[in-house]
Amino acid sequence: MDFTNQVAVVTGGASGMGAATARELAVAGARVTIVDKNVVLATAFAEEIGVEVLIGDVSDAAFCEEVVQAVVARYGRLDILVNAAGIIVRADAPGTTNEQWQRVMNVNVGGIFYLSRAAVAVMKQQGKGVIVNFGSIWGGVGAAGVVAYCASKGAVHQLTRAMALDHVKDGIRINAVCPGEVNTPMLASERREPVTDEMLQRIASTVPMQRLADPVEIARVVLFLASDDASYMTGAMVNVDAGYTAR
Numbered sequence: 001m002d003f004t005n006q007v008a009v010v011t012g013g014a015s016g017m018g019a020a021t022a023r024e025l026a027v028a029g030a031r032v033t034i035v036d037k038n039v040v041l042a043t044a045f046a047e048e049i050g051v052e053v054l055i056g057d058v059s060d061a062a063f064c065e066e067v068v069q070a071v072v073a074r075y076g077r078l079d080i081l082v083n084a085a086g087i088i089v090r091a092d093a094p095g096t097t098n099e100q101w102q103r104v105m106n107v108n109v110g111g112i113f114y115l116s117r118a119a120v121a122v123m124k125q126q127g128k129g130v131i132v133n134f135g136s137i138w139g140g141v142g143a144a145g146v147v148a149y150c151a152s153k154g155a156v157h158q159l160t161r162a163m164a165l166d167h168v169k170d171g172i173r174i175n176a177v178c179p180g181e182v183n184t185p186m187l188a189s190e191r192r193e194p195v196t197d198e199m200l201q202r203i204a205s206t207v208p209m210q211r212l213a214d215p216v217e218i219a220r221v222v223l224f225l226a227s228d229d230a231s232y233m234t235g236a237m238v239n240v241d242a243g244y245t246a247r
């Protein structure tokens, strides 16, 4: 795919699927800015793939405004926003603290809302733009022991649909990619026991294809949604889940 001279922002771009997306976009010629709260990882990875980086927390609305202002000041436009930053808390409702609930909602939903709101203001003036949000299979179907995360991803799906309809007249396409079980640091995060090969095998066995995804298998779908090849797509939830939700 050719993204030559297209200006892209990728949140959560220091790790996992955000990093894979940033790399693929950069290889395809885009001018990429990674947005991430992890200074060490983000700075090193941005240098490795030769892109810009902005450090901060996407749950901070003022920071999200600054990100869009900084990118437009540097490049004069914003063509593609990929909202991949996200966190997980693995607990049922009684096991979830107020702080955990608020944090998951503020990052996973608030972060996408704040950045997308700032981005559409610019994209409207351009008459063109694309946003790809990271939803999840767990935004469409329930899962045990991840209540705040499931609620947040359901909200991301509805935010995606509602904004897609609001901005269809502005030439802005807004879709969500909904990954299944992907081998990233998030898969291992927030677990009580350390992750073993046996545990990864057990997770893989819940997937019809019997394997975890490599982050790049999701990134390629994000690039498709960001490209003109997806010109008739907006408001779509695109499952990339090896059949997980086909059952």
Ligand SMILES: NC(=O)c1ccc[n+]([C@@H]2O[C@H](COP(=O)([O-])OP(=O)(O)OC[C@H]3O[C@@H](n4cnc5c(N)ncnc54)[C@H](O)[C@@H]3O)[C@@H](O)[C@H]2O)c1
Pocket: 011, 012, 013, 014, 015, 016, 017, 018, 035, 036, 037, 038, 041, 056, 057, 058, 059, 083, 084, 085, 086, 087, 107, 111, 134, 135, 136, 137, 178, 179, 180, 181, 182, 183, 184, 185, 186, 187
């Ligand atoms: N891994 C999976 O199996 C899976 C499945 C479905 C959906 N997802 C979703 O895909 C997206 C990417 O997940 P991943 O597995 O690549 O995760 P990851 O943990 O590997 O990467 C997430 C990145 O987001 C950054 N981040 C987290 N909170 C942030 C904040 N408040 N501000 C700025 N940056 C922040 C982290 O520093 C990290 O670099 C997430 O939205 C996640 O919910 C993951």
